[in-house]
Amino acid sequence: MSLAGFEVEVERTGATGLETEEMTLNMGPQHPSTHGVLRFVVKADGEVMREAIPDVGYLHRSIEKISEKVGYHGFMPYTDRVDYVAAMFCNQGWGMVCEKLAGIEVPKRGEYCRIIAAEFNRIASHLLSVGTMVLDIGAATPFFHAFREREKINDLLEELCGARLTYNYMRIGGVAWDLPPGFVEKATAFLDAFEPLIDEYNDLITYNTIYLGRVADVAVISGAEAINYNLVGPNLRASGVNYDVRRDEPYSVYPELEFDVPVGAGEEGTVGDCFDRYIVRIREMKESCKILRQCFKQMPDGPVIAKVPRKFKPPAGDAYIRVESARGDMGWYCVSDGSEFPYRTKVRTGSFAAMAIIDKVSRGLMIADLVAVIASLDIVAPEVDR
Amino acid sequence: MRQRGYLRNIVDTAKTVFEGMAVTFSHFVRKPFTVQYPDRTAIRVQDTLPFRYRGILEVDLEICTGCLACERACPIDCIVIDVKKDPQTRGMVMTRFDIDMAKCMYCGLCSEPCPTGAIHHTPEFEGADYSLESLIRRFVKDPVVAYKPKKGPETDPDIAPLLDRGMRYVEEFASPEAKSAAEEEAA
Amino acid sequence: MQEFLDGLIAQGYFAGVPRDVVYAAGMLVFGAIVLLVFILNVAGGTTFVERRVWARIQSRVGPNRVGPQGILQWLVDGIKLVMKEDIVPAAADRPLFLAAPYVVMMGFVSAFVVIPFGSRLIIADMNVGILYLTAITALVVVGILMAGWASNNKWSLIGGIRSAAQIVSYEIPAGLSIFPIVLLTGTLSMQGIIEAQGWQPWRWFVFANPFTFVAFFIFFTAALAEGNRTPFDLPEAESELVAGFVTEYSGVRYLIFFMAEWGNLYVIGAVVTTLFLGGWHIPHVTDSVVLSTVLEFLVFFVKSYFWALVAMWIRATLPRVRVDQLMTICWKYLVPVAFVNVLGTASWMVVFPQGNRVVSFAMFLVGVAIIVQFFRRVFFHLRRARVREHGELVFSPLS
Numbered sequence: 001m002s003l004a005g006f007e008v009e010v011e012r013t014g015a016t017g018l019e020t021e022e023m024t025l026n027m028g029p030q031h032p033s034t035h036g037v038l039r040f041v042v043k044a045d046g047e048v049m050r051e052a053i054p055d056v057g058y059l060h061r062s063i064e065k066i067s068e069k070v071g072y073h074g075f076m077p078y079t080d081r082v083d084y085v086a087a088m089f090c091n092q093g094w095g096m097v098c099e100k101l102a103g104i105e106v107p108k109r110g111e112y113c114r115i116i117a118a119e120f121n122r123i124a125s126h127l128l129s130v131g132t133m134v135l136d137i138g139a140a141t142p143f144f145h146a147f148r149e150r151e152k153i154n155d156l157l158e159e160l161c162g163a164r165l166t167y168n169y170m171r172i173g174g175v176a177w178d179l180p181p182g183f184v185e186k187a188t189a190f191l192d193a194f195e196p197l198i199d200e201y202n203d204l205i206t207y208n209t210i211y212l213g214r215v216a217d218v219a220v221i222s223g224a225e226a227i228n229y230n231l232v233g234p235n236l237r238a239s240g241v242n243y244d245v246r247r248d249e250p251y252s253v254y255p256e257l258e259f260d261v262p263v264g265a266g267e268e269g270t271v272g273d274c275f276d277r278y279i280v281r282i283r284e285m286k287e288s289c290k291i292l293r294q295c296f297k298q299m300p301d302g303p304v305i306a307k308v309p310r311k312f313k314p315p316a317g318d319a320y321i322r323v324e325s326a327r328g329d330m331g332w333y334c335v336s337d338g339s340e341f342p343y344r345t346k347v348r349t350g351s352f353a354a355m356a357i358i359d360k361v362s363r364g365l366m367i368a369d370l371v372a373v374i375a376s377l378d379i380v381a382p383e384v385d386r
Numbered sequence: 387m388r389q390r391g392y393l394r395n396i397v398d399t400a401k402t403v404f405e406g407m408a409v410t411f412s413h414f415v416r417k418p419f420t421v422q423y424p425d426r427t428a429i430r431v432q433d434t435l436p437f438r439y440r441g442i443l444e445v446d447l448e449i450c451t452g453c454l455a456c457e458r459a460c461p462i463d464c465i466v467i468d469v470k471k472d473p474q475t476r477g478m479v480m481t482r483f484d485i486d487m488a489k490c491m492y493c494g495l496c497s498e499p500c501p502t503g504a505i506h507h508t509p510e511f512e513g514a515d516y517s518l519e520s521l522i523r524r525f526v527k528d529p530v531v532a533y534k535p536k537k538g539p540e541t542d543p544d545i546a547p548l549l550d551r552g553m554r555y556v557e558e559f560a561s562p563e564a565k566s567a568a569e570e571e572a573a
Numbered sequence: 574m575q576e577f578l579d580g581l582i583a584q585g586y587f588a589g590v591p592r593d594v595v596y597a598a599g600m601l602v603f604g605a606i607v608l609l610v611f612i613l614n615v616a617g618g619t620t621f622v623e624r625r626v627w628a629r630i631q632s633r634v635g636p637n638r639v640g641p642q643g644i645l646q647w648l649v650d651g652i653k654l655v656m657k658e659d660i661v662p663a664a665a666d667r668p669l670f671l672a673a674p675y676v677v678m679m680g681f682v683s684a685f686v687v688i689p690f691g692s693r694l695i696i697a698d699m700n701v702g703i704l705y706l707t708a709i710t711a712l713v714v715v716g717i718l719m720a721g722w723a724s725n726n727k728w729s730l731i732g733g734i735r736s737a738a739q740i741v742s743y744e745i746p747a748g749l750s751i752f753p754i755v756l757l758t759g760t761l762s763m764q765g766i767i768e769a770q771g772w773q774p775w776r777w778f779v780f781a782n783p784f785t786f787v788a789f790f791i792f793f794t795a796a797l798a799e800g801n802r803t804p805f806d807l808p809e810a811e812s813e814l815v816a817g818f819v820t821e822y823s824g825v826r827y828l829i830f831f832m833a834e835w836g837n838l839y840v841i842g843a844v845v846t847t848l849f850l851g852g853w854h855i856p857h858v859t860d861s862v863v864l865s866t867v868l869e870f871l872v873f874f875v876k877s878y879f880w881a882l883v884a885m886w887i888r889a890t891l892p893r894v895r896v897d898q899l900m901t902i903c904w905k906y907l908v909p910v911a912f913v914n915v916l917g918t919a920s921w922m923v924v925f926p927q928g929n930r931v932v933s934f935a936m937f938l939v940g941v942a943i944i945v946q947f948f949r950r951v952f953f954h955l956r957r958a959r960v961r962e963h964g965e966l967v968f969s970p971l972s
Binding site: 070071073074075076077078141145148151158159160161162163166168174175176177178180200203204205207208209210303304305310 | 395398399402403405406409410413419435436437438439440459460461462491492493494495498499507558559560
Binding site: 392395396403404405406407408409410411412413414415416418419420422 | 626628629630631632633634637886887889890891906947950951952953954955958
């Protein structure tokens with residue numbers, strides 16, 4: 001599968017008496033609709049694709065290797081960059097794996113702060129995903145509306161931790177800052193204003209016939225296929241598999257919270273098409289609003305961080321934890337050799353697995369559909385390459 | 387088009403297009419969300435940012451104790467401090483405190499362990515400049531004597547407000563060990 | 574305009590010059606005036622208006638720094654494009670590449686010859702006016718194909734071919750929707766079509782009978798597709814093909830393509846106004862020729878520009894259709910319904926040779942009801958988003 005540049009591969013099929021050529025197109029690293037620097041080499045027969053070969057690695061920054069140099073505490077800001085769209089989950093993942101290695105318990109209020117930050121980030125990440133998906137399909141307005149709401153969430157998180165994208169909010173053993181005064185009121189006001197806007201968004205674009213024509217019944221991924229190809233998160237749930245790490249392998253304080261897990265039901269097409277992946281995300285945003293309201297009501301008082309030594313030296317061993325990130329089940333694995341620096345860190349992200357299924361699912365689709373497929377799988381390049 | 391019945395398709399299209407256009411028209415008569423930075427804002431954007439905002443780093447050398455906690459905490463090694471014991475006065479003297487803002491990733495790990503809040507983030511974010519060297523902030527011009535935190539409240543009128551602001555910044559952090567580190571320094 | 578020139582000749586100007594030469598020179602002069610004063614400014618101004626309208630729909634402010642409220646933005650953009658380097662790709666087909674923008678421009682500008690700006694303001698009132706318009710705007714297809722092929726870029730080629738298929742296909746429902754109007758008036762001339770309507774809305778052809786009402790929507794949709802506007806803007810699908818068939822163009826050539834597209838918006842509006850909305854008709858308020866001409870021009874401009882605004886609004890709202898869906902819409906939905914409209918109008922004319930005032934008025938009320946229902950939905954959305962509470966209701970588009 002080595003392709004030097006992109007040569008035109010000429011296939012002269014004399015079967016029908018017509019000589020046709022298969023075009024090799026390069027949907028290159030710089031393209032307005034690939035989500036970050038991804039490259040696809042598309043072999044198309046006119047409009048219909050025969051193969052779409054992904055080429056990854058343009059955003060590889062050796063983040064896992066860097067963890068071996070900066071140590072456990074210093075690695076926390078780097079985890080933001082693993083998936084900068086949903087950074088709180090990465091923070092939480094790293095915090096949790098270090099806590100598991102050293103056997104530290106996070107105080108209750110700290111866990112609630114983590115969930116609050118994480119669920120806000122989930123809403124923001126889904127807004128971005130849904131907004132860019134409709135933008136790629138052609139509607140420019142819902143994208144801006146989604147980003148306007150994202151701005152409001154960014155403002156809230158800026159009050160919480162001082163940054164808008166790379167939060168570095170959590171620390172090993174808890175979180176770095178408690179909720180500032182007035183935060184709960186502002187957050188509740190935001191949630192009250194936000195929930196009707198999801199309905200407005202649905203009125204604008206979700207059930208629009210043209211939009212449904214573009215995403216319903218496109219790129220159907222069945223449940224068995226999704227499991228085979230290692231899809232996680234909203235992608236998996238859209239294919240009908242009812243699995244959510246928050247409910248099935250609960251961590252943190254999720255057992256104390258009540259929420260539904262939206263699963264794709266093929267209401268506008270087949271189960272597992274692009275529309276299901278889209279609508280699962282929209283519904284998850286509503287569920288996150290529910291979770292947030294419960295957290296604000298149920299939060300106990302107390303410390304938000306456990307006592308962790310400055311020179312953090314967990315005992316030798318390894319630990320693997322899962323977090324339900326916005327993009328699915330994100331796995332964090334860390335091997336410690338007893339020193340201040342980890343021996344090996346590995347992140348398992350949902351987007352990397354989703355790249356594999358694009359080739360399979362896009363045979364026979366049109367080039368315009370490839371854009372819809374990539375967008376519906378919610379692939380972000382930093383997660384793919386780390 | 388999806389096969390849902392010919393007439394049903396037409397009716398659905400007309401209805402959803404109509405609804406979508408109603409939504410967009412309703413947005414046309416709403417106030418835009420844009421903040422017209424930098425010249426058409428009511429107050430300077432920097433003054434609207436929350437206290438915890440992690441902008442460009444600033445060091446108040448008057449209250450810096452020379453403990454090197456920030457240098458050790460920085461994951462990128464962008465803080466370089468030269469501190470040595472002055473043989474005559476038996477106190478610590480700093481000759482160099484450089485922060486390379488080009489490398490800094492504004493993570494806030496340096497301001498967390500600071501015992502007095504000397505190193506802290508400001509709401510300033512406009513740091514663009516024409517050369518890379520100008521991004522290295524050199525805070526020490528002449529050798530500075532490191533600060534020794536007093537047991538009681540600070541009495542020097544020049545230093546007290548700085549210490550207040552610094553401690554307020556540090557107290558925002560929830561980390562229990564930062565407070566205990568400050569107690570160790572004071573002892 | 575012919576009467577105007579006849580009047581001048583009768584008063585003794587141009588003595589000794591053959592009539593045809595005077596006519597030709599007059600058309601040239603008026604054409605130049607229309608091109609320089611009207612088309613360039615309207616096309617350029619439309620880019621600015623589109624950006625502001627889009628921005629307000631998207632909760633943001635558009636360009637508002639260059640000149641008061643940003644009015645000079647389009648001028649500055651045009652000057653910038655003119656100053657850019659003219660790049661011709663090395664492997665491109667040079668003569669075709671260079672000529673393509675001009676072919677497109679020709680197809681677009683020639684349409685203005687028959688646009689009736691007022692009862693006396695038309696460059697050439699041909700007796701095949703609307704047919705000429707349909708034919709000459711098809712010249713754009715040739716230009717787009719040339720641009721797509723000559724760019725030596727696979728993405729441009731895809732864009733050019735898509736566009737050619739699209740424009741050629743949508744000529745059919747557009748033409749078929751013009752037939753009912755032609756049947757009603759018996760003439761293809763633009764001024765003739767307008768003169769058969771009146772200034773009251775219920776005398777407009779859109780409300781003449783239910784079939785022309787449907788033909789109006791079909792024509793507007795087909796015209797949007799011919800102008801490469803969303804939801805049919807595949808040839809320039811920004812998210813797929815960068816810029817489609819104009820990807821390789823820079824500088825003045827890009828400016829020409831740009832202007833042709835935005836000016837086409839106005840042409841769509843003008844044709845819709847002429848055929849369906851009564852053109853330049855005004856109630857009889859003044860006897861002065863100059864004043865009534867000015868009023869007619871304003872009425873026509875407002876009516877046609879409104880449809881340009883509607884096209885911008887639709888572009889902001891709807892996603893793009895895929896190529897095969899585009900063809901399905903054309904051949905399976907628009908063409909059969911357009912045929913039904915033609916047959917229906919013909920039957921209507923047999924049953925009601927003089928038209929039916931009652932039905933026209935009823936259709937007018939239906940139109941009003943649709944608009945009322947629309948505003949009710951708008952208020953519903955404003956209420957649900959609690960806009961009044963948050964103090965966000967702002968009617969002025971210039972804030």
